[in-house]
Amino acid sequence: LFTSLHRQMHSSNEPRDPDYRVLTNERMNKHVLEAQYAVRGAIPLRAEELREQLEEKGKDAGLPFDTVVNCNIGNPQQLDQKPLTFLRQVSALTEYPDLLDHPSTSSIFPSDAIERARSLLKEIGSVGAYSHSMGVPAIRQRVAQFIENRDGHPSSPGKIYLTAGASTGVSNILQILISSPLDGVLIPIPQYPLYTAALALNAARAVPYYLEESADWGLDVENLKANLEKARHEGTVVKAMVVINPGNPTGNCLSSENMQDIIKLCYDEKLVLLADEVYQSNVYGEARPFVSFKKALKDMGAPYADNVELVSFHSISKGQSGECGRRGGYFELCNFHPEAEEQVYKLASIQLCPSLGGQIGVDILCTPPKEGDESYALWKEEVSGIARTLKERSQIILKAFRELEGVTCNDAEGAMYLFPTITIPPKAIAAAKAAGQAPDAFYSLKLLEESGLCVVPGSGFGQKPGTYHFRTTFLAPGTEDYVRRLKKFHEDFMREYS
Numbered sequence: 199l200f201t202s203l204h205r206q207m208h209s210s211n212e213p214r215d216p217d218y219r220v221l222t223n224e225r226m227n228k229h230v231l232e233a234q235y236a237v238r239g240a241i242p243l244r245a246e247e248l249r250e251q252l253e254e255k256g257k258d259a260g261l262p263f264d265t266v267v268n269c270n271i272g273n274p275q276q277l278d279q280k281p282l283t284f285l286r287q288v289s290a291l292t293e294y295p296d297l298l299d300h301p302s303t304s305s306i307f308p309s310d311a312i313e314r315a316r317s318l319l320k321e322i323g324s325v326g327a328y329s330h331s332m333g334v335p336a337i338r339q340r341v342a343q344f345i346e347n348r349d350g351h352p353s354s355p356g357k358i359y360l361t362a363g364a365s366t367g368v369s370n371i372l373q374i375l376i377s378s379p380l381d382g383v384l385i386p387i388p389q390y391p392l393y394t395a396a397l398a399l400n401a402a403r404a405v406p407y408y409l410e411e412s413a414d415w416g417l418d419v420e421n422l423k424a425n426l427e428k429a430r431h432e433g434t435v436v437k438a439m440v441v442i443n444p445g446n447p448t449g450n451c452l453s454s455e456n457m458q459d460i461i462k463l464c465y466d467e468k469l470v471l472l473a474d475e476v477y478q479s480n481v482y483g484e485a486r487p488f489v490s491f492k493k494a495l496k497d498m499g500a501p502y503a504d505n506v507e508l509v510s511f512h513s514i515s516k517g518q519s520g521e522c523g524r525r526g527g528y529f530e531l532c533n534f535h536p537e538a539e540e541q542v543y544k545l546a547s548i549q550l551c552p553s554l555g556g557q558i559g560v561d562i563l564c565t566p567p568k569e570g571d572e573s574y575a576l577w578k579e580e581v582s583g584i585a586r587t588l589k590e591r592s593q594i595i596l597k598a599f600r601e602l603e604g605v606t607c608n609d610a611e612g613a614m615y616l617f618p619t620i621t622i623p624p625k626a627i628a629a630a631k632a633a634g635q636a637p638d639a640f641y642s643l644k645l646l647e648e649s650g651l652c653v654v655p656g657s658g659f660g661q662k663p664g665t666y667h668f669r670t671t672f673l674a675p676g677t678e679d680y681v682r683r684l685k686k687f688h689e690d691f692m693r694e695y696s
């Protein structure tokens with residue numbers, strides 16, 4: 199489906215003489231061909247096609263909706279979320295430093311934004327210059343301070359790497375970790391498909407461990423251990439474990455018991471722990487406030503605290519900043535061998551440096567305006583407004599899901615997604631089979647074609663065999679319109695296939 203849609207959209211590239219081209223499937227890296235990334239796969243591609251039809255023909259497109267709503271990707275500012283003012287003010291001033299000496303500037307920009315831009319430019323020089331490959335040292339110092347303030351344990355700028363989004367950090371660490379096609383990494387199922395894609399690109403094995411939907415997507419430690427043993431029995435050299443907390447696509451927040459179980463397992467089984475914490479400030483319930491794996495590890499003391507190799511990832515793409523396109527993030531190494539740190543640094547240096555715009559975004563994420571600053575009140579109002587709105591939207595959509603025939607859904611404890619289970623009628627499963635699609639991809643494609651809502655089928659994240667899901671964000675404004683479209687589609691679908 200992806201290939202046919204992509205070809206359809208880019209048919210102008212079709213070669214007149216197919217034998218002329220060097221790069222064809224037979225002659226490209228087969229690991230790239232094998233990699234999959236459903237978040238921007240076939241269904242979002244089709245959504246783009248429909249959007250273009252609406253833009254060109256409007257009502258004459260003959261579609262049963264007048265807008266496509268992208269609920270496939272956690273991209274807040276694509277869905278009208280306003281950027282945080284302070285971040286953009288500092289960015290504007292650092293991008294065009296002449297503004298700092300313009301007579302009107304002090305009447306347009308608050309004094310703390312001007313001061314922050316000045317001090318950043320003293321540390322950076324120019325946003326157009328390469329920085330240190332790990333990122334600007336002074337920014338890394340403030341990231342370390344943010345981590346210490348959050349966790350109550352020391353953090354060093356020498357263990358922190360600023361990155362072009364968390365994706366680059368994850369890809370780099372996995373590239374260093376994998377040394378053989380027998381190597382494997384434990385991946386939560388359902389998972390964010392960056393991990394299986396990055397493992398495929400490195401010709402490594404994804405070793406699944408299933409999150410337990412009936413236990414709020416909590417960890418089933420026995421299943422984890424069994425899958426680890428099974429993988430080893432099959433000859434896989436399991437070297438690491440990925441945790442995503444809060445979870446994507448599940449929206450779960452791990453319990454402290456689960457976190458300790460994971461740390462103990464990594465210690466006992468000598469696994470590197472990759473903690474993806476990009477949604478750490480997207481937490482909606484009071485029951486499970488965010489606790490980092492760095493804190494959990496250090497709180498456990500010996501023998502874990504100073505032995506388990508932990509790398510923790512964060513990003514400016516999520517939370518309330520939602521600066522996905524700015525490409526900013528960081529990871530912190532903990533208990534890595536100096537030999538490993540040398541390779542992490544070398545890979546970062548090959549990539550020269552992350553964008554300075556992204557680095558400035560990380561700086562403001564970790565050191566936002568503080569109480570008493572001129573920008574504090576507005577920053578606080580914007581951040582709490584975004585957090586409140588996301589929580590409200592998740593609850594409205596969750597309630598709607600639970601009223602639909604054959605749909606159940608766990609609360610979104612965190613992140614930006616709901617991941618409902620749908621009971622797909624046998625007739626629809628048969629129709630999906632005939633169409634050569636996974637049942638939840640069949641459902642999701644029809645949902646798009648008939649309602650304009652673009653979601654990602656659960657098969658794109660992995661799920662227990664025989665279960666079907668889809669993932670939706672709750673970022674779009676107009677939640678009532680979303681619910682109306684979904685409800686109508688679902689009732690029509692269940693009627694057609696029951």
Ligand SMILES: Cc1ncc(COP(=O)(O)O)c(CN[C@@H]2CONC2=O)c1O
Pocket residue numbers: 237270271272273362363364365366390392442446474476512513514515522526527
């Ligand atoms: C768990 C997780 N880790 C890492 C990333 C990468 O983020 P950055 O590279 O932008 O820092 C994402 C992005 N979320 C994807 C993109 O939007 N929807 C998703 O599921 C993510 O959900």
